[in-house]
Amino acid sequence: xxxxxxxxxxxxxxxxxxxxxxxxxxxxxxxDPRVVFIQGVWYYKDAHxxxxxxxxxxxxxxxxxxxxxxxxxxxxxxxxxxGYYSVTERAENELxxxxxxxxxxxxxxxxxxxDTLIAILKIDTEADTLRVNNDGPYTRLNP
Numbered sequence: 001x002x003x004x005x006x007x008x009x010x011x012x013x014x015x016x017x018x019x020x021x022x023x024x025x026x027x028x029x030x031x032d033p034r035v036v037f038i039q040g041v042w043y044y045k046d047a048h049x050x051x052x053x054x055x056x057x058x059x060x061x062x063x064x065x066x067x068x069x070x071x072x073x074x075x076x077x078x079x080x081x082x083g084y085y086s087v088t089e090r091a092e093n094e095l096x097x098x099x100x101x102x103x104x105x106x107x108x109x110x111x112x113x114x115d116t117l118i119a120i121l122k123i124d125t126e127a128d129t130l131r132v133n134n135d136g137p138y139t140r141l142n143p
Contacts, residue, residue: 034095034123035087038064042130042138061141062132069099069119079106085119095121 046058060073070082081104089096097119102111111117122131129137 032087032090034090034093037123037125038095038121038130039066040064040143041141042132043141044136044138046135060135060138062130062138069097071104077107080104081106081111083111088118093123093125095123097121 040063042062042064044060046060047056056075058073058076060071060079063070064085067084067086068082069085071079073079081099081102083099083102083104085097085099087095088098099117099119100115101113102115102117103113104111106117120133122134124130124137127137128140130140131137
């Protein structure tokens with residue numbers, strides 16, 4: 001009768017191989033610093049409407065959280081939606097995101113799961129600001 005322990009590799013060898021595979025996998029998964037930078041809540045207040053009675057400003061907030069996106073904007077044009085994003089293009093200080101699986105509204109348009117939107121984010125790491133489709137600059141509310 002052959003003992004099972006003679007046929008299987010020793011536990012330290014298996015653990016060593018697993019650790020080697022895990023470290024090789026983690027080294028290949030380095031996150032894009034631009035994607036890391038956009039994570040969090042971003043705020044912009046456009047005060048150009050301050051001279052219109054009953055409209056003080058357009059206030060917009062974007063949230064990017066590991067593939068999840070939400071946007072809320074009011075007072076002149078009301079928009080609010082949630083969904084997911086994926087990066088479709090990358091440039092030196094710019095990301096193009098496709099927003100999908102959306103729910104909510106963009107002005108008078110009701111968004112549905114099969115609707116997609118494009119958001120072009122211009123990143124300024126020195127000023128810690130973000131422009132979304134040339135709107136902004138947005139300032140970070142929290143990381």
